[in-house]
Amino acid sequence: MEQFQVEHNNFNGKIRTDFGRLQNLKKIGLFHNNFGSGEPDELAFIGSFANCSNLEILGMEVNQFRGVLPESVGNLSKNLFSFILSRNQTYGTIPSTIGNLVNLDALGMEGNQFTGTIPTNVGNLPKMQILDLGMNHLSGKILDSIGNLSLLIELYLEDNRLEGTIPSGLANYKKLLLLHLYQNNLSGNISKELLKVSSLSISLNLAWNHLSGSLPTEVGNLKNLMELDISENKLSGEIPSSLGSCTSLENLYMQENSFQGSISLSLESLRGIQNFDLSHNNLSGKILTFLEKFSLMILNLSFNDFEGELPMEGVFANASAISIVGNHGLCGGISELQLLSCITKKSKHKMPISHILAITTAFVLVGATLLSFFAIYLFKKQRTTQSTVPVLKESFLKVSYEKLLKETDGFSPPNLIGFGSFGSVYRGILIQDREFVAAIKVLNLQNRVAIKSFRAECETLRNIQHRNLVRIITSCSGVDFQGNDFKALVYEFMPNGSLERWLHASLETNDGQNEQQGLNLLQRINISIDVTFIIIDFSFFFRINMLLRKMILEL
Known part of the structure; x- marks a missing residue:
């Protein structure tokens, strides 16, 4: 036997099979089942693969493995080039023996509960191209040794507890297409050397950290980058004009920082941008009319200090695609935005007494x-009796598609609590300081109106609170594991x-x-x-x- 594949079934329980006698095995596919018993040694069967000297692929993702990954993983075949254990519940530290698998080019461990630090000898895997350790509980610093992976194409370290600065060694990745470091505790400046990695073309995501300082002008080197996300940091200074050189950008997220100054005219070259978010900064000046020419799907300029007349063409003609709330100096625009009309200069004259009396009476x-x-x-x-639903923190909970998938058991029918033309609502268990029940509304994006509904609900419910309205907790906008668009709204669960x-x-x-x-x-x-x-x-x-x-x- 050379291949053993039982993926996409409902197999469950503890695997007790001794695979050591199948010495010709090259590929093992156990993924997308319910394997797992909850016993600490339930992954001990991995040790039996040590006798399978021809093993090349071991796929175990999307199961219920809850045990500890044994040290014997380092005894697997030297021919192994793909080991995927993603989206399980495996805990403990990542064994240092993983560094013995010198021919690995893909290591996937995201969506587990690994703790401790990233093993130093991960840097000893010279053929590594895809390294995914995201969505765990890893801590400590990102070691410089990880910069030895010169062939790396994609690196995922997001949603952990990593701290310290972004290591300069990442500049050695001359073939890197994607780097995700978001939702950690990283601090310090954005490395200029990192922004010189011109191969970055899919995504550079540094959001939800504690990065400070300005955005270096070297960002202009990323001419082929499609997505840049530096939101939810402590960045300041002006937006560099060199950003206009990133002409391939489709998604640019810079919200929740302290950027100041005006929007640079150089950004006029970003003609392909579709989602542009500058909200919650200290930007000022006029909103330049070149944004009318862009094919924007979403433009968020809210909560800045913009002033002057708002354009009316392009994205500015679609009230559901633009957000400008919190800019008190703006006027004009389409009627749906309900801004004041722009006042033209008139000769000064004293206010008539009749007008003064009218104003006084009105007040x-x-x-x-x-x-x-x-x-x-x-x-x-x-x-009215007060709600018994516990009050959550004011800051929005950060959730991803993977988390929602896991907490609803894959959006399973038993967790379905309702459905309509715009989507379905599922019951799920989320954690923010403590465990609580949430109602997760998954939008049916086949219905075009559902997208408008999603935008409208996000914009309305985040700005409005009322005792008779169900409270929105957060939203999720991304892609699923098949690359399809995914949008969901998370509300308080109403049990009655x-x-x-x-x-x-x-x-x-x-x-x-x-x-x-x-x-x-x-x-x-x-x-x-x-x-x-x-x-x-x-x-x-x-x-x-x-x-x-x-x-x-x-x-």
Whole structure:
């Protein structure tokens, strides 16, 4: 036997087979099953492969292996060039003996629970091309020895607890196409040497760290790079004009930093960009009209200090594709954005007394109305019981497709709690300081309207909080393991079922008993009042705000 492949089945339990007698084995495929028993030694069978001197491929990903990876992994065939253990629950440290597999060109261990540091002798694997240790609990520094992997094409170290600076040795990767270091505790400056690795063309992701300083002008060397993500750091200074040399960029994420100054005219050369996020910085000046010419799908300029007239063509003509909230100096734009009209310069003149009286009367009326409404609001609030859902931190939880897949058991039917034309909702267990239950809405991207719904919900629910609205925890936008677009929204899980089920309480449980009695008249009236207060809270204050703005403009 040369190949043993049982992938994509439902095999489970502990593997007790002694594979040592199958000395001609070249390929073993165990992936996409439910192998695993939870016993610490459940991966001991790997030692039996030591007698398979011709073994070249060992695939064990997407199972339920929960044991410790044994030191005997270093005794595997010297011909082994691919070892994949990704997306299991393997724990403990990565054995240093992994450095004995000198012909490995692909090592995948992401999505496990490995702890400790990255073994030093990983740098002794000269043929390594793809190294994936992401989504574990690895700590310590990224060792300079990892820079010895001169043939490396893709390096994934994201979502760990790595610290220290980005090692200068990474500049030795002359063939590197992708580097993911996001969601760690890295600090210091972005290495100029790293930005000289001109081979980077797929993705450079340094987001969710503690990097500081400015973005070096050497970023202009990345002329073939498609995605640059340096968001959620402590970067400052102006956006370098050399960034305009990265003409292959399709996704550029720079949000949640302290960049200042204006948008450089040199960025006009980024004609292929589709997703551009500069939100939550200290940028100022006018929004340049060259952005109208781009084929942008998403443009987020919110929470900066931009001012002046907003363009109206291109992406600026689509209110669902652009976000400009938090820029109080902007005016004009399309009506859906509800900005003030731009004021043209007029000759100075004194305000007529009639206008002063009108403004005074208006403020008195508005004040009386607000006080009355506030009294009604307090009365209603006293009748409303406080939510028992635990309050989460204000910062959004960071989740990926892999995490959502794991926490919903692969979006399995038992975790499905509802579905509609825009997608399906699953129950999942997430962790943020503690374990909690979440409702995960997976968008059906075959429906074009679903994408607009995703953008609208993200923009609306992150800026609005109300006691009668379910709270959004976070969102996920990326790709699945097949490379398909994936978008999901994560909400607080509401355990008492849907309103429809309570209004039409004729359903039965599996044992034939009625679930619950329907809502009585008083309960139905209270629900109607709660819904009305949502509409009143937002539409009333919005109209008052717009009325005052209009009066000021007319004066």
